[in-house]
Amino acid sequence: MGLTKTAIFNSQQNEIASFAKVLGHPARVAILQHLFKINACVCGDLVDEIGLAQPTISQHLKELKHMGLIKGTVEGTSVCYCIDLQNWEKMKEKITMFLNLDISATNCC
Amino acid sequence: MGLTKTAIFNSQQNEIASFAKVLGHPARVAILQHLFKINACVCGDLVDEIGLAQPTISQHLKELKHMGLIKGTVEGTSVCYCIDLQNWEKMKEKITMFLNLDISATNCC
DNA sequence: TTGTTTCATTGCAATAATACGATTAATAAT
DNA sequence: ATTATTAATCGTATTATTGCAATGAAACAA
DSSP, rough: OOOOGGGSHHHHOOOOOHHHHHHHHSSHHHHHHHHHHHHHHHHHTTTHHSSSSSSHHHHHHHHHHHHHSSSEEEEEEEEEEOOOOHHHHHHHHHHHHHHGGGGOOOOOO | OOOOGGGGGGGOOOOOHHHHHTTSHHHHHHHHHHHHHHHOOBBHHHHHHSSSOOOHHHHHHHHHTTTTSEOOOEETTTEEEEEEEEHHHHHHHHHHHHHHHHHHHHOOO
């Protein structure tokens, strides 16, 4: 039905999926990479950097912001975006913990 | 338009996004966790373990298989699924490399 | 063969996501 | 005050995703 049954899963599974989901689009990957690369605040030249229209970029930024991975500060007419390092670390820890499930596993098939 | 413009992004960005995307659903997270936990092959008791209908589970398994994260072996009438550890490691490495972008970054906002 | 089990596939309905043009809101500049 | 700049929001079209009932295919059992 296009409606994910979140109630069936535990909060950890839903959280991991939510973080993975927001990373699951190349535009958002590119935005994050650029914010890390610039290493300082970046405004709307993300629109030039990435080849998407301004409303589209704005929408992706909104989702990244909603998950807490970036934060924006108004500077005049423009808005400066940068990585929210604290939340990024938290996300990283949770994803990494999931990805590291393999250590004790043995192959079978 | 509902159509991701993959041509705009490089292959690394698209690959990271593809891996993150397939991890971006709690059912698939749960399936992978269970496959790791069982540590051996598992067939269709995933349907019982997770609370979704058989076609739905089958579809999620198909996507995980398509990304190479699991592999299935036919055993009589049932199919045994397990983690594809080699590909899992490759995926892990790529995601981890992306998540580790932060080391040199400094906060600004 | 006939029936059973197990899983994949198909087809459908409902919701979500992607992308952008047009508009709006807010600040800056003249 | 007027204009320009920047970015958010709205509305809409298009495609993708989720989920399941129904059906199909393959192996096994009797």
